[in-house]
Amino acid sequence: xxxxxxxxxxxxxxxxxxxxxxxxxxxxxxxxxxxxxxxxxxxxxxxxxxxxxxxxxxxxxxxxxxxxxxxxxxxxxxxxxxxxxxxxxxxxxxxxxxxxxxxxxxxxxxxxxxxxxxxxxxxxxxxxxxxxxxxxxxxxxxxxxxxxxxxxxxxxxxxxxxxxxxxxxxxxxxxxxxxxxxxxxxxxxxxxxxxxxxxxxxxxxxxxxxxxxxxxxxxxxxxxxxxxxxxxxxxxxxxxxxxxxxxxxxxxxxxxxxxxxxxxxxxxxxxxxxxxxxxxxxxxxxxxxxxxxxxxxxxxxxxxxxxx
Amino acid sequence: xxxxxxxxxxxxxxxxxxxxxxxxxxxxxxxxxxxxxxxxxxxxxxxxxxxxxxxxxxxxxxxxxxxxxxxxxxxxxxxxxxxxxxxxxxxxxxxxxxxxxxxxxxxxxxxxxxxxxxxxxxxxxxxxxxxxxxxxxxxxxxxxxxxxxxxxxxxxxxxxxxxxxxxxxxxxxxxxxxxxxxxxxxxxxxxxxxxxxxxxxxxxxxxxxxxxxxxxxxxxxxxxxxxxxxxxxxxxxxxxxxxxxxxxxxxxxxxxxxxxxxxxxxxxxxxxxxxxxxxxxxxxxxxxxxxxxxxxxxxxxxxxxxxxxxxxxxxxxxxxxxxxxxxxxxxxxxxxxxxxxxxxxxxxxxxxxxxxxxxxxxxxxxxxxxxxxxxxxxxxxxxxxxxxxxxxxxxxxxxxxxxxxxxxxxxxxxxxxxxxxxxxxxxxxxxxxxxxxxxxxxxxxxxxxxxxxxxxxxxxxxxxxxxxxxxxxxxxxxxxxxxxxxxxxxxxxxxxxxxxxxxxxxxxxxxxxxxxxxxxxxxxxxxxxxxxxxxxxxxxxxxxxxxxxx
Numbered sequence: 001x002x003x004x005x006x007x008x009x010x011x012x013x014x015x016x017x018x019x020x021x022x023x024x025x026x027x028x029x030x031x032x033x034x035x036x037x038x039x040x041x042x043x044x045x046x047x048x049x050x051x052x053x054x055x056x057x058x059x060x061x062x063x064x065x066x067x068x069x070x071x072x073x074x075x076x077x078x079x080x081x082x083x084x085x086x087x088x089x090x091x092x093x094x095x096x097x098x099x100x101x102x103x104x105x106x107x108x109x110x111x112x113x114x115x116x117x118x119x120x121x122x123x124x125x126x127x128x129x130x131x132x133x134x135x136x137x138x139x140x141x142x143x144x145x146x147x148x149x150x151x152x153x154x155x156x157x158x159x160x161x162x163x164x165x166x167x168x169x170x171x172x173x174x175x176x177x178x179x180x181x182x183x184x185x186x187x188x189x190x191x192x193x194x195x196x197x198x199x200x201x202x203x204x205x206x207x208x209x210x211x212x213x214x215x216x217x218x219x220x221x222x223x224x225x226x227x228x229x230x231x232x233x234x235x236x237x238x239x240x241x242x243x244x245x246x247x248x249x250x251x252x253x254x255x256x257x258x259x260x261x262x263x264x265x266x267x268x269x270x271x272x273x274x275x276x277x278x279x280x281x282x283x284x285x286x287x288x289x290x291x292x293x294x295x296x297x298x299x300x301x302x303x304x305x306x307x308x
Numbered sequence: 309x310x311x312x313x314x315x316x317x318x319x320x321x322x323x324x325x326x327x328x329x330x331x332x333x334x335x336x337x338x339x340x341x342x343x344x345x346x347x348x349x350x351x352x353x354x355x356x357x358x359x360x361x362x363x364x365x366x367x368x369x370x371x372x373x374x375x376x377x378x379x380x381x382x383x384x385x386x387x388x389x390x391x392x393x394x395x396x397x398x399x400x401x402x403x404x405x406x407x408x409x410x411x412x413x414x415x416x417x418x419x420x421x422x423x424x425x426x427x428x429x430x431x432x433x434x435x436x437x438x439x440x441x442x443x444x445x446x447x448x449x450x451x452x453x454x455x456x457x458x459x460x461x462x463x464x465x466x467x468x469x470x471x472x473x474x475x476x477x478x479x480x481x482x483x484x485x486x487x488x489x490x491x492x493x494x495x496x497x498x499x500x501x502x503x504x505x506x507x508x509x510x511x512x513x514x515x516x517x518x519x520x521x522x523x524x525x526x527x528x529x530x531x532x533x534x535x536x537x538x539x540x541x542x543x544x545x546x547x548x549x550x551x552x553x554x555x556x557x558x559x560x561x562x563x564x565x566x567x568x569x570x571x572x573x574x575x576x577x578x579x580x581x582x583x584x585x586x587x588x589x590x591x592x593x594x595x596x597x598x599x600x601x602x603x604x605x606x607x608x609x610x611x612x613x614x615x616x617x618x619x620x621x622x623x624x625x626x627x628x629x630x631x632x633x634x635x636x637x638x639x640x641x642x643x644x645x646x647x648x649x650x651x652x653x654x655x656x657x658x659x660x661x662x663x664x665x666x667x668x669x670x671x672x673x674x675x676x677x678x679x680x681x682x683x684x685x686x687x688x689x690x691x692x693x694x695x696x697x698x699x700x701x702x703x704x705x706x707x708x709x710x711x712x713x714x715x716x717x718x719x720x721x722x723x724x725x726x727x728x729x730x731x732x733x734x735x736x737x738x739x740x741x742x743x744x745x746x747x748x749x750x751x752x753x754x755x756x757x758x759x760x761x762x763x764x765x766x767x768x769x770x771x772x773x774x775x776x777x778x779x780x781x782x783x784x785x786x787x788x789x790x791x792x793x794x795x796x797x798x799x800x801x802x803x804x805x806x807x808x809x810x811x812x813x814x815x816x817x818x819x820x821x822x823x824x825x826x827x828x829x830x831x832x833x834x835x836x837x838x839x840x841x842x843x844x845x846x847x848x849x850x851x852x853x854x855x856x857x858x
Contacts, residue, residue, distance in 0.1 A: 138498025
């Protein structure tokens with residue numbers, strides 16, 4: 001897509017949004033929004049610009065965040081290492097999503113995770129704490145203490161029927177997953193769906209008591225992200241999720257209202273361990289698709305691409 | 309207000325209380341700075357521990373080495389020859405805690421509760437015999453003086469018992485305040501996420517019992533510990549018997565007020581004789597003397613004899629020392645390889661070889677206080693009898709952080725060497741091993757790679773053999789530091805991967821990098837490896853990469 005086309009799309013988006021907001025009733029607005037935008041937006045460029053462009057391709061942040069709403073952003077920031085290792089989301093991507101949420105008029109935005117490695121060092125070295133603080137102080141946290149979590153049932157679960165969820169997540173109007181694209185020795189890849197494991201207190205039962213694949217899908221029936229912005233500015237192609245591994249640099253960001261589709265496109269777009277794979281070869285994606293959580297059949301989905 | 313009282317200069321007794329309180333506050337301030345995140349305070353955080361007048365000389369015996377870190381304790385000893393037991397009266401935080409505890413107890417139970425007692429030589433001999441026994445154990449090189457060294461003891465009390473209780477109270481307080489903070493404006497959002505994580509330690513009931521007794525005995529006699537039991541007090545008492553700066557009686561009306569009020573009961577009933585080895589120089593006697601006839605000066609008009617019978621007889625001294633030697637023999641025999649289990653435990657990074665380590669470790673708890681993960685814990689039975697209360701790493705509680713060398717920085721006796729981070733990185737603690745019969749991947753065929761996920765060194769490889777449905781973890785020993793991240797996070801209840809001290813480096817000199825490289829170790833954290841050059845890759849051979857399916 002060239003610059004002109006890109007501007008056209010953006011203009012169309014603005015007009016559409018304007019019409020939807022001013023003229024149509026809420027129900028019609030929702031239908032119009034769901035039908036008017038491509039399923040997936042892929043933008044290539046510098047991390048922040050690509051994140052903004054990818055979200056704009058699928059309707060812009062106002063499609064997802066309404067004024068006054070509570071938003072939780074879930075990046076990967078639980079490893080005490082810098083962006084070059086590709087184990088954490090790029091701080092610029094997180095920052096841009098945060099800015100977009102505030103531009104859309106969000107009432108409150110939180111950037112939350114539950115670290116595996118040293119929480120303070122992870123915040124610091126990932127660069128995400130500084131990036132968030134430059135926008136709004138005090139909203140980026142590793143929630144390690146049980147007081148921030150509340151027990152909740154997962155009504156549509158087949159395996160994991162309850163867990164302790166971050167209270168902020170249970171109370172959120174909008175959840176935005178902003179994972180880095182990386183391989184995962186157990187699950188194949190760790191993207192938007194898998195990343196939601198950072199929003200509960202006891203993720204270990206998902207390994208020990210249940211099938212990891214089934215419980216990832218269970219978890220997402222409860223806290224499925226409303227928007228997935230996958231940071232493929234760098235892709236940890238091998239050795240994930242903790243590295244060290246081979247880091248590819250596609251310089252892309254993939255956005256979708258359907259996290260299954262976003263994950264599926266990410267799987268199909270890049271090489272994992274030197275080879276290409278289909279989304280169905282990641283078993284929890286196949287399961288999520290089968291259980292109706294989203295679509296992994298990207299060949300049937302509308303994908304819009306742009307380069308900045 | 310009483311104008312006359314106000315115009316009076318502060319009495320020496322008050323001055324002692326003020327200095328004592330300041331010393332205690334400084335002790336607390338330094339303990340507070342015994343955390344990794346704090347900027348280095350102007351004074352070394354372990355300053356008080358190095359002041360211990362018992363540990364300093366006995367470490368010379370047990371360590372068989374000159375420890376420059378401990379010179380302040382020797383300086384205290386030297387100064388005592390001149391000025392008496394000023395350390396006990398003005399500086400020692402144990403003594404200060406006892407004094408302030410007694411003031412509190414008096415408030416609670418009335419002034420009659422604590423009677424000063426008499427200059428009773430019989431009971432006071434105990435501390436000298438304890439000193440002789442501990443010196444006896446130290447002579448062949450066995451460190452049992454941690455039972456009597458007052459500063460490590462009191463540091464352990466505050467750092468491992470009081471501090472965790474305060475944290476717990478703050479944690480619970482924050483939880484109670486939570487709803488209140490949640491209602492605050494977005495400008496104060498950071499407050500909603502204040503987290504004070506509780507810490508805890510093994511052996512707290514021992515500390516509770518020991519100090520409960522020490523403080524409770526204040527009801528029976530003031531400074532019970534100091535006058536009857538403290539071997540450091542005994543040593544300082546021996547040094548202060550001829551000190552020039554001591555209690556001198558210039559004028560006396562035989563009223564006996566000084567004898568009645570002396571907190572150490574170091575004055576004879578007539579007020580003229582002084583047990584100089586017992587006197588703390590607090591000058592309470594000078595403050596109450598109706599004729600202002602008492603001075604702490606090099607010379608006095610009325611001859612004040614040392615109270616004669618405060619010391620045990622020579623044969624009792626020798627007997628106690630002999631018992632000490634016997635106990636040390638028993639400890640040494642118990643510490644033979646195969647009987648002691650300290651070497652079979654995980655010690656802090658940079659710990660000396662086990663025997664050297666035990667000779668030096670003061671059991672002060674500084675390393676445990678500062679350990680950011682709370683993984684360093686006092687041994688109970690875990691390190692065998694010779695290793696009682698010494699620090700062990702319990703990874704299940706908390707791993708050894710790759711970028712932390714705090715324990716060595718605060719170890720007063722350098723049982724844990726002070727290593728720069730670049731050197732500490734090579735101070736391998738042990739090696740992780742997978743217990744195949746418990747591992748979720750190996751035993752149950754489940755998708756679990758948590759150990760690989762959390763390993764900061766990239767030492768856990770995943771291997772998906774052709775016959776296996778799921779990738780399974782394999783530890784690369786040369787990459788494994790033994791930090792325990794895998795053991796900490798293993799989702800199995802009794803962890804299926806655990807660190808053993810196999811391959812641990814315990815050196816007498818800080819030459820860890822050289823030794824580690826000689827042993828073929830490759831201990832570079834993932835965060836510092838060049839990302840685009842994975843130097844191992846077990847995946848290959850046409851199968852699927854870990855986690856993918858057909």
